[in-house]
Amino acid sequence: MRLVLALAALALIAAAPPTKRLSVELPDAEGLLPERYGVSADAANGNCLACHSAAMITAQPRLSRVQWGETITKMRVVYGAPIDPADDKAILDWLVAD
Template identity: 80%
Template sequence: MRMVLALGAILLLAAAPPGRPLSVALPDADGPLPERYGVSSVAVNANCLACHSAGMITAQPRLTRVQWGETITKMRAVYGAPINPADDAAILDWLVAD
């Protein structure tokens, strides 16, 4: 996601009229995610923040544990996300905590 934003910023800068500087504000990383309802955020911070901002993660719709598991599998298989399989349960615990 950050790579797409950076590429978009580069393309905007390249398209700027000569002599007129163009500024682009990229989203802030938001920092690490907090513990959620007593569930540690260590695994989420270690695996998910490499590609997603904390704001993006917390803005996602509520999904079931099975749906989040499918999402983690998709990110790993389709997008090549380096998510440690040993962290899957801890990530899922945090994502569905309420």
């Protein structure tokens, strides 16, 4: 009886229309973030470009160092971004360079 039920369940699954799969679009590799006013972009390139495109990052509004720090913390804590805490200062330096 169990075999019949299992086969019936498999037949229903096979006959069901395909479901829409969840997908994540990663940014295009159009380039790296540039050095900004003499501040290296290495830390930002190494951490931020894993999820964000350079174009998306450079289009962000100007924020204060505190606001960017909160954003980095949110990326790490809420979204699970593997941002190395040792890179926070260098990322912040680049983000607020002017």
